[in-house]
Amino acid sequence: xxxxxxxxxxxxxxxxxxxxxxxxxxxxxxxxxxxxxxxxxxxxxxxxxxxxxxxxxxxxxxxxxxxxxxxxxxxxxxxxxxxxxxxxxxxxxxxxxxxxxxxxxxxxxxxxxxxxxxxxxxxxxxxxxxxxxxxxxxxxxxxxxxxxxxxxxxxxxxxxxxxxxxxxxxxxxxxxxxxxxxxxxxxxxxxxxxxxxxxxxxxxxxxxxxxxxxxxxxxxxxxxxxxxxxxxxxxxxxxxxxxxxxxxxxxxxxxxxxxxxxxxxxxxxxxxxxxxxxxxxxxxxxxxxxxxxxxxxxxxxxxxxxxxxxxxxxxxxxxxxxxxxxxxxxxxxxxxxxxxxxxxxxxxxxxxxxxxxxxxxxxxxxxxxxxxxxxxxxxxxxxxxxxxxxxxxxxxxxxxxxxxxxxxxxxxxxxxxxxxxxxxxxxxxxxxxxxxxxxxxxxxxxxxxxxxxxxxxxxxxxxxxxxxxxxxxxxxxxxxxxxxxxxxxxxxxxxxxxxxxxxxxxxxxxxxxxxxxxxxxxxxxxxxxxxxxxxxxxxxxxxxxxxxxxxxxxxxxxxxxxxxxxxxxxxxxxxxxxxxxxxxxxxxxxxxxxx
Amino acid sequence: xxxxxxxxxxxxxxxxxxxxxxxxxxxxxxxxxxxxxxxxxxxxxxxxxxxxxxxxxxxxxxxxxxxxxxxxxxxxxxxxxxxxxxxxxxxxxxxxxxxxxxxxxxxxxxxxxxxxxxxxxxxxxxxxxxxxxxxxxxxxxxxxxxxxxxxxxxxxxxxxxxxxxxxxxxxxxxxxxxxxxxxxxxxxxxxxxxxxxxxxxxxxxxxxxxxxxxxxxxxxxxxxxxxxxxxxxxxxxxxxxxxxxxxxxxxxxxxxxxxxxxxxxxx
Numbered sequence: 081x082x083x084x085x086x087x088x089x090x091x092x093x094x095x096x097x098x099x100x101x102x103x104x105x106x107x108x109x110x111x112x113x114x115x116x117x118x119x120x121x122x123x124x125x126x127x128x129x130x131x132x133x134x135x136x137x138x139x140x141x142x143x144x145x146x147x148x149x150x151x152x153x154x155x156x157x158x159x160x161x162x163x164x165x166x167x168x169x170x171x172x173x174x175x176x177x178x179x180x181x182x183x184x185x186x187x188x189x190x191x192x193x194x195x196x197x198x199x200x201x202x203x204x205x206x207x208x209x210x211x212x213x214x215x216x217x218x219x220x221x222x223x224x225x226x227x228x229x230x231x232x233x234x235x236x237x238x239x240x241x242x243x244x245x246x247x248x249x250x251x252x253x254x255x256x257x258x259x260x261x262x263x264x265x266x267x268x269x270x271x272x273x274x275x276x277x278x279x280x281x282x283x284x285x286x287x288x289x290x291x292x293x294x295x296x297x298x299x300x301x302x303x304x305x306x307x308x309x310x311x312x313x314x315x316x317x318x319x320x321x322x323x324x325x326x327x328x329x330x331x332x333x334x335x336x337x338x339x340x341x342x343x344x345x346x347x348x349x350x351x352x353x354x355x356x357x358x359x360x361x362x363x364x365x366x367x368x369x370x371x372x373x374x375x376x377x378x379x380x381x382x383x384x385x386x387x388x389x390x391x392x393x394x395x396x397x398x399x400x401x402x403x404x405x406x407x408x409x410x411x412x413x414x415x416x417x418x419x420x421x422x423x424x425x426x427x428x429x430x431x432x433x434x435x436x437x438x439x440x441x442x443x444x445x446x447x448x449x450x451x452x453x454x455x456x457x458x459x460x461x462x463x464x465x466x467x468x469x470x471x472x473x474x475x476x477x478x479x480x481x482x483x484x485x486x487x488x489x490x491x492x493x494x495x496x497x498x499x500x501x502x503x504x505x506x507x508x509x510x511x512x513x514x515x516x517x518x519x520x521x522x523x524x525x526x527x528x529x530x531x532x533x534x535x536x537x538x539x540x541x542x543x544x545x546x547x548x549x550x551x552x553x554x555x556x557x558x559x560x561x562x563x564x565x566x567x568x569x570x571x572x573x574x575x576x577x578x579x580x581x582x583x584x585x586x587x588x589x590x591x592x593x594x595x596x597x598x599x600x601x602x603x604x605x606x607x608x609x610x611x612x613x614x615x616x617x618x619x620x621x622x623x624x625x626x627x628x629x630x631x632x633x634x635x636x637x638x639x640x641x642x643x644x645x646x647x648x649x650x651x652x653x654x655x656x657x658x659x660x661x662x663x664x665x666x667x668x669x670x671x672x673x674x675x
Numbered sequence: 676x677x678x679x680x681x682x683x684x685x686x687x688x689x690x691x692x693x694x695x696x697x698x699x700x701x702x703x704x705x706x707x708x709x710x711x712x713x714x715x716x717x718x719x720x721x722x723x724x725x726x727x728x729x730x731x732x733x734x735x736x737x738x739x740x741x742x743x744x745x746x747x748x749x750x751x752x753x754x755x756x757x758x759x760x761x762x763x764x765x766x767x768x769x770x771x772x773x774x775x776x777x778x779x780x781x782x783x784x785x786x787x788x789x790x791x792x793x794x795x796x797x798x799x800x801x802x803x804x805x806x807x808x809x810x811x812x813x814x815x816x817x818x819x820x821x822x823x824x825x826x827x828x829x830x831x832x833x834x835x836x837x838x839x840x841x842x843x844x845x846x847x848x849x850x851x852x853x854x855x856x857x858x859x860x861x862x863x864x865x866x867x868x869x870x871x872x873x874x875x876x877x878x879x880x881x882x883x884x885x886x887x888x889x890x891x892x893x894x895x896x897x898x899x900x901x902x903x904x905x906x907x908x909x910x911x912x913x914x915x916x917x918x919x920x921x922x923x924x925x926x927x928x929x930x931x932x933x934x935x936x937x938x939x940x941x942x
Binding site: 478479480504506507510511512514515516519520521522523524533534536537538582585586 | 829830831833834835836837838839840844849852853
């Protein structure tokens, strides 16, 4: 007898007058005490499943067919009052953004007390005891002190622990965790996952684990369901789905993830992107077929059923799945360590920022005594957690911040002063790719105008800009007509390409890239990494790659610098540092990557 | 949409006032004072205490109201937004200085400040406009400055600088366009406020000179004969109400159509 059973669950949305199935005929069963992972890229509809459980669908969305049964009763047909009694007590949720999920104007103690009161605990003393017990259950130090703290005084990881404490406080039968670790730092992720696992086993709770990370899902879950365009395309035991996928999409995803162990290999680049809601309405046959490397002509017409014993997949040609391989080979690094003059040399750079207001004014050191050299054509990564100073380092290099002490030499010129001469030299030698294309691309410009902004600064003729725009678009693998669109009309991956194209317009000698693949889906990430590797062959630029994702760094970079609290604690060739880490902090970072 | 229609109608009335008005707004006919409202007669809205046609004065009053509203709002916008761009984009001590100036300015009650200015400047249309500009530029400055700060922190502004744009060019091409929707909205709202302020100043006799027609003046005149000819008072009040409501509705509508965040939110 399963705890949560979805039978033909269909959610439809009204998009510009058309009814579009957002979730189509979902079937899955979650037995008590087990962990089911829902894996998929953004737009796959995985969060919609969690929302359907709570019946918190966005306006215009509704369950039109099928059922979602919890403990034998249908959650969809259930009266509101009945469902409300279940939520929080028998079904608990762990949200994605811990900081926004807690009320900023109430203390942790007050919020825990409110939650326990809802669960039926009465009396001041009892409420306090329960709150303390809940906080110690999630291994938060000094629970008594925490009760009077506000959410903003806690770190993201601590907030998430509080929310996990709340979720498990009522010994629920089911916990729905929607990307519970995505907003957290790498090193906080693995303890949080471990904590959830321990609590889940202790109280025999079933968990629906929604995530975009296939590897994380495989390490946490008993069963994994892979979603694509609103359908489950493959479902089965976690290890089997990850290591012996039976659906081409899962296989492609698996090949798009840069491996942490074994030889470095090229990544699989899935063409294009997942169809949007409006495209879905007009699709027939297998929804993945247009992008599928092993599709047959009939795949576009016949809808594949989800078939199999305990490992089911919706593919008409599952036998061909293992034959999907990455055809390209990883290009050899063109960087030659011969004694060339470095394109960037930092000597003992420090930067601190003022914090607080008088009289509690203080200074916090963002970067402390950092020295580094980057040779022409070399790809160097800076890794570390948020707050380690890696982004500040990038901003110092491009001149968005001025160092307090130290020396910055760019291609032979001292640009430490940050005066007009230094600025002109920087414009010619270094460019930056910003993290968030939403903020980095002017929403009022067209793509062609954005990517040739460097020429606009030199007052180039329109025809010259037009020509360069065409060349850049072609180089980025984007169709020419995209040049006339505005950033809002592009997909996330396309926006990030525009972001890169703009920086490459005047062919800089050094590119500073701050977390440029972090918010992206793995298939888009693979496309961008492949693109960067190809661009590297064509243009001789060096890269300072700021990232927290070690597998991406291992794939792309020759050398790695590990930053911790503003200092570089370890540096060396990527393989050496990752294979034989010497500093304690590097080991912590490496241990945090899901196996 | 309604706001736009109202404002267009008002503009048309103001422009065509000499054609539409049945009488000279200044022509007195002491034999026909305080006539009641009688549609179809030669004085459809009656006459005031000096026998002047209320409808004609109302139509000519629209000219005054709109001239003041448009020029004063534009003036306040130019002064206020220049200050706001300087404060928000340059930051540092410029921001501090302008911020404190706005603080001091806003600590005066606006009506009192404009009265003081009018006493100093003397009556007349130009001085009314000047007074409104000098009082209300702070409104633009405050609101716009925070928007400029938000926009200036966006990465595309930093990127433009890194690509070699000068400060001026970055401001003009990357920062200003993003603030235009807010500016237009504020402008429409400010026009409504200017209509009210002009009416207040004319009402107490510190606004335009006696030979110019203004709604505020008409209210002041009509007050004496409120029981005999209520239309003398109610007609200009209604006109002010319609004008202000029109500008406010226009401002709201503009914000909804121009604000990129709201437009994108709709999908």
